[in-house]
Amino acid sequence: MADLHAFGRREDAAEALAEAVLHRLATGLSARGAATLVVPGGTSPAALFACLRCADLDWSRVTVVPSDERWVPVTDPESNERLLRETLCIDAAADARLLGLYRDTPTPRAALGEVAAALDALPIVVDAVVLGMGADGHTASLFPDARNIAACLETSAPCVAPQRPPGETPRLSLSLARLRATKSLSLLCFGEDKRAAYTRAAEPGPSTQYPVRGVIHQSRVPLSVYWAD
Numbered sequence: 656m657a658d659l660h661a662f663g664r665r666e667d668a669a670e671a672l673a674e675a676v677l678h679r680l681a682t683g684l685s686a687r688g689a690a691t692l693v694v695p696g697g698t699s700p701a702a703l704f705a706c707l708r709c710a711d712l713d714w715s716r717v718t719v720v721p722s723d724e725r726w727v728p729v730t731d732p733e734s735n736e737r738l739l740r741e742t743l744c745i746d747a748a749a750d751a752r753l754l755g756l757y758r759d760t761p762t763p764r765a766a767l768g769e770v771a772a773a774l775d776a777l778p779i780v781v782d783a784v785v786l787g788m789g790a791d792g793h794t795a796s797l798f799p800d801a802r803n804i805a806a807c808l809e810t811s812a813p814c815v816a817p818q819r820p821p822g823e824t825p826r827l828s829l830s831l832a833r834l835r836a837t838k839s840l841s842l843l844c845f846g847e848d849k850r851a852a853y854t855r856a857a858e859p860g861p862s863t864q865y866p867v868r869g870v871i872h873q874s875r876v877p878l879s880v881y882w883a884d
């Protein structure tokens with residue numbers, strides 16, 4: 656199960672999570688001379704990134720990986736790689752190595768082999784994974800409405816291409832297996848709607864209904880939840 660850290664202000668939640676992540680990265684750097692951090696896209700991590708990018712860390716030895724990617728060019732406003740390049744890998748973190756997931760292929764599925772090979776070059780267990788979640792219980796790009804969500808949740812492959820409904824931007828996501836292969840797993844979410852969704856997901860039930868259950872109901876690595884209204 657998970658331990659829930661509730662904060663009065665979103666900035667406080669972000670600062671607390673940044674401190675935990677930086678400690679984990681520094682531990683990895685001193686132990687192995689390198690560290691890997693997986694982070695979400697979306698709006699919630701903005702204050703977290705603002706804390707991380709000011710931190711005095713040897714970022715040149717840190718690899719940053721988005722938990723998922725929208726299948727748009729990396730110059731597109733929707734791109735998570737662009738988001739990380741513009742809001743995390745700057746300032747003190749400008750030298751971090753950003754391992755993007757987007758490839759210039761018509762579909763995410765066409766890039767699965769190449770992206771999987773890139774992810775396989777990472778350590779089997781990364782140092783820290785930070786995830787967001789939606790009020791529908793998705794995390795990364797593991798959405799309950801994806802037609803192949805069951806297969807996406809069960810695979811041991813490092814990345815998956817959820818089949819989104821027509822009209823939705825195609826996406827590629829790190830798989831649950833990859834997201835759980837970490838020394839530190841955190842979920843950052845704000846607002847009552849997400850707290851209610853988290854509470855529902857914390858009850859037993861199928862992960863296909865709430866994919867975030869895949870990181871809540873697991874014994875591989877303790878989950879820390881950072882929440883503020």
Ligand SMILES: O=C(O)[C@H](O)[C@@H](O)[C@H](O)[C@H](O)COP(=O)(O)O
Nearest residue numbers: 695696697698699787788794795
């Ligand atoms: O690419 C993404 O958008 C994220 O990886 C996704 O899983 C995000 O964390 C949630 O959708 C929450 O998004 P917000 O933080 O914007 O609410």
